[in-house]
Amino acid sequence: MSEIELRSAGPILEMRNISKTFGKLRALRNVQFSVAEGEIHALMGENGAGKSTLMKILAGAIRPDAGSEISIGGTLVAMTGPMAAKALGIAVIYQELSLSPNLSVAENIYLGRELRGKGLAAGWLDRTAMIEGSAEVLRRLGASFTADAKVCDLTLAERQLVEIARAVHSNSKILIMDEPTTTLSERETERLFTIIRALRDEGLAIVYISHRMEEIYELSDRVTVLRDGTYVGTLETHAISPNAIVQMMVGRDISTFYKKNHDAHNLRGKPILSVKGMSDARRVKDCSLELHENEVLGIAGLVGAGRTELARLIYGADRSSAGSVAVDGVVKRIATPLDAIRAGILYLTEDRKELGLFLDMSICNNINVGVASRDARMGGLLNFRKSRERSAQAIKDLNIKVTSPKGLVGALSGGNQQKVLLSRLLELNPRVLILDEPTRGVDIGAKSEIYRLIDNLAQRGIGVIVISSELPELIGICDRVLVMREGRIAGELGGPTNAAINQNNIAAILTAASECDVPEHRHPQYSNLESRAS
Amino acid sequence: MNASTGNALQDALKKHQLNFMPLIQTMGMLPVLLILCILFQLVTGYAETADFSHAWQSGRFLSWQNLSIIAQQASINTVLGAGMTFVILTGGIDLSVGSILAASAMVAVSISLVPGASFLAFPAALAGGLVLGLCNGGLIAFLRLPPFIVTLGSMTAVRGLARLLGNDTTVFNPDLPFAFIGNGSIFNIPWLVVIAFATVVISWAVLRRTVLGLHIYAVGGSPDAARLSGIRVPLVLLFVYGVSGLLSGLGGAMSAARLYAANGLQLGQSYELDAIAAVILGGTSFVGGVGSIWGTLIGALIISVLTNGLVLTGVSDIWQFIIKGFVIIGAVALDRYRLRGSART
Incomplete structure (x- = not known):
C-alpha cells in the first residue's frame, strides 16, 4: 500500500470522458482511465467491453468523439494519429507482433527512425551505429541475442523483447501491452514479468491487458474494469478479490433482470439431448452434458473457456475428435449442421452478422x-x-x-x-435449441422479449441451452447452469442436487485455480487472496 | 399534424423504395444501353450526311437488320454470361468458359462427322461442357481449392484438350446436323437469339423460383452462414460450375453451328473476359450474393452494341479495344456511385 502511494507522483496519463461511436453503436461511453509513472495498471473486461477501443484511441489508431479529453503529464493533448501518439511517448506491444521478420533486430528497433551516414555515406543507412545503439538497450533488457540477428530466427518471446526494446529505445513513457503472454511458455512469462517490473521501477507507466486473473494479481498495482463500453471502476488490485473483479466484469444488477415463469422442477421431462465426452483436440476437452425437456440449461464461462466451440461441436459445425451426441436416447451421427438440424438440434450463432x-x-x-x-x-x-x-x-x-x-x-x-x-x-421445429449469446447487441426491450420467448419455448417442451457471458441473464432464465473453464465443464449449479445458481457460486467456479494449470509456487499472492476471499 | 403527415410521407416513400429496389437494380445499366444506342444512331447518321438535323433519320444503327445482327452477336456471350452469373453469385469465378466452349465445339463437329452418330453431336457438346464444368466444381467444392486458380488451370488445360481433339487442325462439316441453330430463324427470329433468351429465362426461373436459387444467393451472401443454416454448400458450388460448363458447351454448339467448323486454338479465345464483363456490367456483385440474370443480359447487349456501333462508325480495331475497356470501367464506376452505401462491390 505505502509503496504504491510513494510511487504515484500523479498520473502521467489521464483520459476523461472518452466516448466513441461507430455508426449507431456506442463502443465507449464517458470512460475514464489514468496511469501513474511507475505503475502497472491492469485493464480488464470481457470481449466487447471496450478495452481495445480505448487502447486504440490512446495509440492514435482511431479518434475519439468530441468532448473526450486526453492529457499527458498534466497537459491536454490532441491525439491526431499514430505518429502523434508515438511522439508523446506512447508505445503499444500488440498481440500480433508488428515486426518485419526479414529485417535485423537493430533495423526493427530503428524502424522509421533509421540512422543515416554522414559525409560520403550521406543517405545510406548507418548499420554499425544502429547495431551499437540497439546493443545497449538489449543489454539493459537482458536479451540473449545480438542486435544483428534476423528477427525471423528469434522465438516469439524474443521477438516480443525486440518490440519492448523498440519502445524503450524511443524513450516511450507509456507502454501498452495487450495480452502479451498468450503465446509464451511459463518460463518466458516469468522473464517477461521480471522485465516489466524493472521497467516500472525505472518509472515507466505500463497498461497491462489480460484475461488471466493470476497475472493481474501477480503483476498489477491497480486494475480498471470496463463493461459494455462503460467505466465500472478502478481499484487497488490487492484490495479486491478475484471474485469481485469477475462480478465487476460481468455485471451485477440482478434485480433489473427477467425472472423465469416456468418451473422446471415441476415440468422437467425426460432427457432429450445427451452429449458424452465431446472433445476437439484443441479447445474443448471431454465435455458431457444432459438436457431435459422443458429445461433451460445455461453455460457460463469466461472468454476462451470453449463454450462456443462446444456448441459448434454439438451442432456439427466443427469436427470433433471424440464424443457422441444422442437425441431421445438414440445416438446420432452429426458431421454437418444439416445432420444436426435433421436430428432436431438448432444453433443460434453468437455472430449473427457474419455467421447468421x-x-x-x-x-x-x-x-x-x-x-x-x-x-x-x-x-x-x-x-x-x-x-x-x-x-x-x-x-x-x-x-x-x-x-x-x-x-x-x-x-x-x-x-x-x-x-x-x-x-x-x-x-x-427444434427439439433442442442452442442459443449462443442470444441477447448480444440487443436493446433492453428486445432482450426481455427474447427471455420471454425462451421461457415459452421451454414450457412447450423444447430443451434450451443458453450460452451467455452475462451472469445475471443466466441466473434469471436458467434452471441449471454448467460452468466451463479452459475447455472443461468445471462445475454445475442448480437442479435438484447442486448448489444454488448465484453470482458468488458461479464466480467461485470461474476463478477457482486447479492444481494443474496454476502451480502453487508461481502465484503466491493469488492463492493468498483465494483463501482471504472465501 | 404536420409532423405526422411528414412521417407518413416518409414511410410511404420508404415502402416505395423498398418495393422498387429490385426493379432499380435490374434496370441498373438499361439507361446506359439506351444512351449508347441513341449515340450510335446519331453518330452513324452524322457520318452519312454530315448534317446534325438529319442525323437521326439517316442513322444506320437502329435498323431492324442491324439490331438483329447485334442480338446474334450478343447471343453466345449471353449464354456464357448466364453461366458466369451463377458462378459469380456464389462469389466464385470461371475463367475456363472460353476453353470449354472450344473443346465442346470440337467434340460436336468431330462426332457429327462419324457416320450414323451425327445426331449425337449436339448432346455431346452439352455433355462435354457439363463434365468439364463438374470437374471444376468438384475441385472447388470438395477439395476447397480457390475458384480463380482451379479455373485458371482448367482454362489452359482444356484449351490444350481442344487442340488435341482435332490434332490441332480445323475440323469442318458442311452438313452439320444442328447447323440451323447458327443460321436459321423461327418466326423471323434467329435461333441463336431464341436460345440465348430461353437460357436467360430458364436461368431466371432457377435463380428466383427454386430452392436451389435461394441457396445460391445464400452461399454467395455468406458461405459460413449458409453452412450453419443447413445448406449443402459443396453441392451448390458443384451445381453452379456444372451450369457454367453446360452453358459453355451450349455456346460451343452455337459457335460450331455458325461456322460449320471448329478450331481448338482460335475458338472462344478471351470469351471468358467478355462473359465476366457482361456479368459485372449487369450489376452483379463480385463478392457474391447480389445480382440478377437480367442485368447480365443487358451487360452482354452493351458489349455487343459497343462492338457493332464502333465498327459502323469506322473506329479502328485498336481504338475499339481501348474504348470498350473504358466504357466497362466507367459504367461500373457509375453504377457503384449510384448504389453507394446500399450494395457491396
Whole structure:
C-alpha cells in the first residue's frame, strides 16, 4: 500500500470522458482511465467491453468523439494519429507482433527512425551505429541475442523483447501491452514479468491487458474494469478479490433482470439431448452434458473457456475428435449442421452478422431459408404463398418491427435482426435449441422479449441451452447452469442436487485455480487472496 | 399534424423504395444501353450526311437488320454470361468458359462427322461442357481449392484438350446436323437469339423460383452462414460450375453451328473476359450474393452494341479495344456511385 502511494507522483496519463461511436453503436461511453509513472495498471473486461477501443484511441489508431479529453503529464493533448501518439511517448506491444521478420533486430528497433551516414555515406543507412545503439538497450533488457540477428530466427518471446526494446529505445513513457503472454511458455512469462517490473521501477507507466486473473494479481498495482463500453471502476488490485473483479466484469444488477415463469422442477421431462465426452483436440476437452425437456440449461464461462466451440461441436459445425451426441436416447451421427438440424438440434450463432443472417437478402427469405426445401413444391420450386404466411406469422409472433417482409434484413436494428434469426430456427421445429449469446447487441426491450420467448419455448417442451457471458441473464432464465473453464465443464449449479445458481457460486467456479494449470509456487499472492476471499 | 403527415410521407416513400429496389437494380445499366444506342444512331447518321438535323433519320444503327445482327452477336456471350452469373453469385469465378466452349465445339463437329452418330453431336457438346464444368466444381467444392486458380488451370488445360481433339487442325462439316441453330430463324427470329433468351429465362426461373436459387444467393451472401443454416454448400458450388460448363458447351454448339467448323486454338479465345464483363456490367456483385440474370443480359447487349456501333462508325480495331475497356470501367464506376452505401462491390 505505502509503496504504491510513494510511487504515484500523479498520473502521467489521464483520459476523461472518452466516448466513441461507430455508426449507431456506442463502443465507449464517458470512460475514464489514468496511469501513474511507475505503475502497472491492469485493464480488464470481457470481449466487447471496450478495452481495445480505448487502447486504440490512446495509440492514435482511431479518434475519439468530441468532448473526450486526453492529457499527458498534466497537459491536454490532441491525439491526431499514430505518429502523434508515438511522439508523446506512447508505445503499444500488440498481440500480433508488428515486426518485419526479414529485417535485423537493430533495423526493427530503428524502424522509421533509421540512422543515416554522414559525409560520403550521406543517405545510406548507418548499420554499425544502429547495431551499437540497439546493443545497449538489449543489454539493459537482458536479451540473449545480438542486435544483428534476423528477427525471423528469434522465438516469439524474443521477438516480443525486440518490440519492448523498440519502445524503450524511443524513450516511450507509456507502454501498452495487450495480452502479451498468450503465446509464451511459463518460463518466458516469468522473464517477461521480471522485465516489466524493472521497467516500472525505472518509472515507466505500463497498461497491462489480460484475461488471466493470476497475472493481474501477480503483476498489477491497480486494475480498471470496463463493461459494455462503460467505466465500472478502478481499484487497488490487492484490495479486491478475484471474485469481485469477475462480478465487476460481468455485471451485477440482478434485480433489473427477467425472472423465469416456468418451473422446471415441476415440468422437467425426460432427457432429450445427451452429449458424452465431446472433445476437439484443441479447445474443448471431454465435455458431457444432459438436457431435459422443458429445461433451460445455461453455460457460463469466461472468454476462451470453449463454450462456443462446444456448441459448434454439438451442432456439427466443427469436427470433433471424440464424443457422441444422442437425441431421445438414440445416438446420432452429426458431421454437418444439416445432420444436426435433421436430428432436431438448432444453433443460434453468437455472430449473427457474419455467421447468421444473409444481410443482402430480404427478411422473408432470411426467415424461410432453412425451411424452404421442406416447403418446396414439385421437388424444388419455392413456395411463395407458404413463405409469405410463415414470415407474416413470425413477424407477428415475435413482434419483429419491419416496414415490409421484403425489406433487407441488414436495415433492421440488432434486436429485430436477432428475432429474424431466431424465427428461422423456430420454423424448423427444434427439439433442442442452442442459443449462443442470444441477447448480444440487443436493446433492453428486445432482450426481455427474447427471455420471454425462451421461457415459452421451454414450457412447450423444447430443451434450451443458453450460452451467455452475462451472469445475471443466466441466473434469471436458467434452471441449471454448467460452468466451463479452459475447455472443461468445471462445475454445475442448480437442479435438484447442486448448489444454488448465484453470482458468488458461479464466480467461485470461474476463478477457482486447479492444481494443474496454476502451480502453487508461481502465484503466491493469488492463492493468498483465494483463501482471504472465501 | 404536420409532423405526422411528414412521417407518413416518409414511410410511404420508404415502402416505395423498398418495393422498387429490385426493379432499380435490374434496370441498373438499361439507361446506359439506351444512351449508347441513341449515340450510335446519331453518330452513324452524322457520318452519312454530315448534317446534325438529319442525323437521326439517316442513322444506320437502329435498323431492324442491324439490331438483329447485334442480338446474334450478343447471343453466345449471353449464354456464357448466364453461366458466369451463377458462378459469380456464389462469389466464385470461371475463367475456363472460353476453353470449354472450344473443346465442346470440337467434340460436336468431330462426332457429327462419324457416320450414323451425327445426331449425337449436339448432346455431346452439352455433355462435354457439363463434365468439364463438374470437374471444376468438384475441385472447388470438395477439395476447397480457390475458384480463380482451379479455373485458371482448367482454362489452359482444356484449351490444350481442344487442340488435341482435332490434332490441332480445323475440323469442318458442311452438313452439320444442328447447323440451323447458327443460321436459321423461327418466326423471323434467329435461333441463336431464341436460345440465348430461353437460357436467360430458364436461368431466371432457377435463380428466383427454386430452392436451389435461394441457396445460391445464400452461399454467395455468406458461405459460413449458409453452412450453419443447413445448406449443402459443396453441392451448390458443384451445381453452379456444372451450369457454367453446360452453358459453355451450349455456346460451343452455337459457335460450331455458325461456322460449320471448329478450331481448338482460335475458338472462344478471351470469351471468358467478355462473359465476366457482361456479368459485372449487369450489376452483379463480385463478392457474391447480389445480382440478377437480367442485368447480365443487358451487360452482354452493351458489349455487343459497343462492338457493332464502333465498327459502323469506322473506329479502328485498336481504338475499339481501348474504348470498350473504358466504357466497362466507367459504367461500373457509375453504377457503384449510384448504389453507394446500399450494395457491396
